[in-house]
Amino acid sequence: MVSFLFYRAMASSSSPLLLLFVYLLLPTATSLSFSFPYFNSTTGQFIAFQNDTFLNGAISLTKNAYNTDIGSSVGRAYYNEPIPLHDAATGELADFTTNFSFIIDAFNKTNYGDGLAFFLSPFPSVVPPDSAGGSIGLVERNNSLNESANQIVAIEFDTFQNYWDPSADHIGIDVNSMKSVATVMWNSSIKDGRTANAWISYNATTKNLSVFLTYDKNPIFAGNSSLHHIVNLSQILPEEIAVGFSAATGLYSETHSILSWEFSSTPLRTRKKNRVGLIVGLTVSTGLILAAASFLCYFLWRKKKTANLKGEEHYADDIDxxxxxxxxxxxxxxxxxxxxxxxxxxxxxxxxxxxxxxxxxxxxxxxxxxxxxxxxxxxxxxxxxxxxxxxxxxxxxxxxxxxxxxxxxxxxxxxxxxxxxxxxxxxxxxxxxxxxxxxxxxxxx
Missing domain, CATH: 3.30.200.20 (Phosphorylase Kinase; domain 1)
Structure with missing residues (x-):
């Protein structure tokens, strides 16, 4: 009886379970892309704002009120969904390209700082404490050069020369440290308020991270770069990451505005996260459910049979x-x-x-x-x-x-x-x- 019930339960449930297991084992294409040609209350719903960041016709990463102290301001803005970067099980790594336009403007054209950066970090984004000034909101000041204490990759548009920087205005690629692994001189738009357009690309095959910056009014990106560096992102960052912007001011100040943003990544042929654990969990859970159901049926059957036997045994017991x-x-x-x-x-x-x-x-x-x-x-x-x-x-x-x-x-x-x-x-x-x-x-x- 028990084996029959177990067989029936398995027969009735094996087909959908088999289909589910096949689905879980099949690779799926995991990619993500979005485009924000402008920012308002609708598009702003997809962006997470941190610290001093706010929406004001654009994403303002730091304070910008003329009549208030806007020094030592820190802010971040990042896409509020995790981005698949790589699959640790297969070693597969995704390509990505992002394009954004921004303006850095200073009240004082002589003294200003400190800059903004596009960053990749573990999801969700966490703003480190004491990260104003030269840390650009990316790392804690005391760990600015401590690679073992940080987990972040960033492309910085730096407007202030710290002791580790090559010059005041420069573009740099940072890997777990504010001391850039690659830099290039940058004639910033701070003095004339022009709009900058940047493209940042990563080739998973060559491991090449490249940056292209232009001030053209009708910019065209042809794959050329202003700066590049070879880095295996899968050895630095987790499988899913946060992507966004960070900016900060210190003793001197300026405003940092993101006007538009596009991002796209190639499909990552990867198994869904925790699929092995899910399969094991489903198998064990299903087995336990079937075992419990079989035991319950057996228990009810035995109870009924015992009741019948007791009824028969006592059929004439009370006759004197x-x-x-x-x-x-x-x-x-x-x-x-x-x-x-x-x-x-x-x-x-x-x-x-x-x-x-x-x-x-x-x-x-x-x-x-x-x-x-x-x-x-x-x-x-x-x-x-x-x-x-x-x-x-x-x-x-x-x-x-x-x-x-x-x-x-x-x-x-x-x-x-x-x-x-x-x-x-x-x-x-x-x-x-x-x-x-x-x-x-x-x-x-």
């Missing part, structure tokens, strides 16, 4: 033999004697059948008499009550025309009543049998 055995009335017969008398209740000896059971003709070896034995049906709801009534009440009645109860038996889950045999049949067959003209005379009555 002492109440039946009074005087010279009906006697108790062993079940074996009654079974022998009816040839084990053979069908050819059956005289009739009613709602309470069947009646068999039999011959008792002791005393040597012919009898009619009623076998009370186990399915009868009133059978036990009728049995007790027959023995207690009818056995006490005495009339020469009343069928006498000879004996009784309640053994082996059976209720049996033994009557004297009537060779002429019953009263109703006498009155309404084949010869319907019969009637009872007063003396016979």
């Amino acid at each position: 033999d002492g109440e039946f055995e009074k005087g010279r009335g009906p006697k108790k017969f062993p079940f074996g004697d009654l079974a022998a008398a009816t040839k084990n209740f053979a069908d050819e000896l059956k005289l009739g059948e009613g709602g309470f059971g069947s009646v068999y003709r039999g011959f008792l070896a002791e005393p040597k008499i012919e009898v009619a034995i009623k076998r009370v049906s186990k399915e009868s709801q009133q059978g036990k009550k009728e049995y007790i009534s027959e023995v207690k009440i009818i056995s006490r009645l005495r009339h020469r025309n009343l069928v006498q109860l000879v004996g009784w038996c309640h053994e082996r889950k059976e209720l049996l009543l033994v009557y004297e045999f009537m060779p002429n049949g019953s009263l109703d067959s006498y009155l309404y049998g084949r010869d319907s003209n019969r009637y009872l005379s007063w003396p016979l009555r």
